[in-house]
Amino acid sequence: MTLLPVLILGARSDIGLAVAHRFAAAGHPIQLAARAPETLEADRADLALRHGVAVTLHTFDVLDTASHPGFVADLGTLPQIAVCAVGLMGDQAGSEADPAAAALVLRSNFEGPAAILGLLANRFEARGSGTIVGISSVAGNRGRATNYVYGSAKAGFTAWLSGLRNRLAKKGVNVLTVLPGFVATRMTAGLDLPAKLTAQPTEVAEAVFRAVTAGRSVIYVRPIWALIMTIIRNIPEPLFKRMKL
Amino acid sequence: MMLSGWGRYPRQDCRVSRPRDEAAVRAQVAKGGLIARGNGRAYGDSALSRANTVDMRGFDRMLGFDETTGQLVAESGVLLADVIRVFLPRGWFPFVTPGTKFVTLGGMIAADVHGKNHHCEGGFGGFVDWIDVMGPDGAVRRTLPGDDLFAWTVGGMGLTGVILRAAFRLRRVETGWIRQRTIPTANLADTLTAFQTHHDARYSVAWIDCLSRGADLGRSLLTLGDHADLDDLSAEQRKAPFAPPARRTLGMPLDAPGFLLNRHTVAAFNRAYYKRGLAAAGDALTGWDSYFYPLDAILGWNRIYGRRGFVQFQCALPLETSAAGLTDLLQTISATGLGSFLAVLKRLGPQGAGLSFPMEGHTLALDFPATPAALALLADLDRITLAHGGRFYLAKDSRLTPDMLRRTDPRVAAFRAMRDAAALPASFSSSQSERLYL
CATH class of the missing domain: 3.40.462 (Vanillyl-alcohol Oxidase; Chain A, domain 3)
Structure with a gap:
């Protein structure tokens, strides 16, 4: 049986690449989409050599929503699974000082991903099959002073994925929301993350692969994060607003 | 962080970085006192530098394979275990392998590892077609068999520069x-x-x-x-x-x-x-x-x-x-x-x-x-x-x-002279090279 491709949006990200390797190991062709995809040539070669699958590179800019229909048309084969690993952490202080910086974080984490996944979802719905995977964040579970611009964008993305799942559940299309918690990636390099709470990109990839196969809806990569976020969500607001988190 | 070789002796407190691209390696080279480290299978202090140990395992991509010659091009942090896992099912096996498969390509070149076939087929370096080495100036040179840089890099314990990529050959086998x-x-x-x-x-x-x-x-x-x-x-x-x-x-x-x-x-x-x-x-x-x-x-x-x-x-x-x-x-x-x-x-x-x-x-x-x-x-x-x-x-x-090493191996003095002439010791050094004046 020939497997259909897995599309990775934001293929330069460590999580995106790890997910690509996991699905390639299962025999899926891979479509890597990113800005300046020619710089992903080494990763393309590595994926193709290690797993013996076809790997193609595609130019993709999440912020240039006008280009998205053309991007989908140029993919050639409509993927079986679309994984959005696009993300921009931004800098909270910078976002507070400069509305344009905040807008960039909001657009990169919510507006852009929602635009491209919305297009793909419509195509999947018409076909009657497929899986949409959105890599969101536990930062979206409750706004905190230290990163609420990023967090609110992820909150929007999580809510959007939830609604999309609700809409497509009866149409043969599954939507998976992934809440990774801390992950050791280039985005978090330099941050002092607690080891027990921090997943490796390969761990995220394995969790995504299993959840897609099992048709799950929402997953935390490390179960401890479900507990942590339950506690954080349930702290009464009068107390929460005085905390430093 | 505390670091040691496979023998867990000695242990030293080393500053360790894990670059992911050439620019990040170049920034470390500029700081000096650098030794590249692979999977830590050298037994002693070959891959320890208190000032600047560079973990190359982020460079682990396979870049190309020629089915006619068996030549594999890969980044230096690729593990031999991965090479075998990928290529043995396709009928290829390394010409030379040391006694563990948990070694990196860069480590195998730097130690010019030998296997159970050295008596008839030679060491790992004999099957390397080229090496990309980053020198003290941050420039990357592709060195070929016959070059001085190639000869000193194979077996040179990482002291000629940072091995970034290499091409080496695999042999055809019918079975595992x-x-x-x-x-x-x-x-x-x-x-x-x-x-x-x-x-x-x-x-x-x-x-x-x-x-x-x-x-x-x-x-x-x-x-x-x-x-x-x-x-x-x-x-x-x-x-x-x-x-x-x-x-x-x-x-x-x-x-x-x-x-x-x-x-x-x-x-x-x-x-x-x-x-x-x-x-x-x-x-x-x-x-x-x-x-x-x-x-x-x-x-x-x-x-x-x-x-x-x-x-x-x-x-x-x-x-x-x-x-x-x-x-x-x-x-x-x-x-x-x-x-x-x-x-x-x-x-x-x-x-x-x-x-x-x-x-x-x-x-x-x-x-x-x-x-x-x-x-x-x-x-x-x-x-x-x-x-x-x-x-x-x-x-x-x-x-x-250092005295015992020099008395048993006259090539060491020539190696140090070469390093001095190219101003390498300030840029590339390990605890071993300092101890033995390599």
Whole structure:
């Protein structure tokens, strides 16, 4: 049986690449989409050599929503699974000082991903099959002073994925929301993350692969994060607003 | 962070970075005092630098493969285990492999590793077509066999620059099985004669009972091998010729307490191992993994020596002095009763370029717990090696003196002169290079 491709949006990200390797190991062709995809040539070669699958590179800019229909048309084969690993952490202080910086974080984490996944979802719905995977964040579970611009964008993305799942559940299309918690990636390099709470990109990839196969809806990569976020969500607001988190 | 080699001795507090692209490596080179580190399988302080240890395992991509020549182009942090996992099912195997598959491409080049086929096919460097090396100026040079830089980089312990990428060749194999023959020998003379008799065997290695004495001194189990053809396999095995039964791996969950390792337990192990070998003597078909990498099945086996760590002694002796030198070494070891679990004897072929370790003759490798008594014994073994015109393997070393190294290997002075002329010591140095003035 020939497997259909897995599309990775934001293929330069460590999580995106790890997910690509996991699905390639299962025999899926891979479509890597990113800005300046020619710089992903080494990763393309590595994926193709290690797993013996076809790997193609595609130019993709999440912020240039006008280009998205053309991007989908140029993919050639409509993927079986679309994984959005696009993300921009931004800098909270910078976002507070400069509305344009905040807008960039909001657009990169919510507006852009929602635009491209919305297009793909419509195509999947018409076909009657497929899986949409959105890599969101536990930062979206409750706004905190230290990163609420990023967090609110992820909150929007999580809510959007939830609604999309609700809409497509009866149409043969599954939507998976992934809440990774801390992950050791280039985005978090330099941050002092607690080891027990921090997943490796390969761990995220394995969790995504299993959840897609099992048709799950929402997953935390490390179960401890479900507990942590339950506690954080349930702290009464009068107390929460005085905390430093 | 605290870092050590595979022997867990010495341990040093090193600043470690893990770059992901050339620009990040260049930034580290600019700081100086850099040594590139692969998977940490050199035993001593070859890949330690307190000031600037660069973990190259982020450079782990395979970049291209030529089906006609078997040439693989890969980044230096790619593991040999991954190369085998990817290419053996397609009918390819490395020309040269060391005794563990958990080594990086960069590490194999830097140590010019040898395998059980050195006597007939040479070291790893002989199958390398080019190397991309980042020099002290941050520029990347592609160096080819015949270049000075190439000759000094193969076996140069990472001291000529940072190995970023390389092209090396794999061999065609029909199966993942090895035809193996085990030959027990009665003593050292018998062992050396058996090596000579079977010089045309592709792979050969002897486990030597280093606690045997008197007439038994040097008794061994000589193991010969070659890649099995499809015709060697049973009909059942031929259905999946590259998939010998998977081995169970065992973890070493904790450091063994020191008292478990004494002359009685080691002697008992050596006797039992020899007896088992006698019983299993003859021809057999075995999987590639258990043949080439018996110790990889026990992940973290280095912890068997406990927290204090262990030291390896590996020397090469010229052909003409091998018998006398090995007798001297084995008698000295046996007399102290400080036996080694793993004493390995191997025939070597002609010497390679640069600082490459092997020389035409024999190599003996032993490990000992890092105790004062063992370190004193090793100093005696150094002197015996020197007296018989032998030399030492830098990838195993953690305790040689610069004087001993220079007296056994005149190439070291030329290596240092080359480093000085190219202003390399300020940019590239390891704890080993500082200790030995490389």
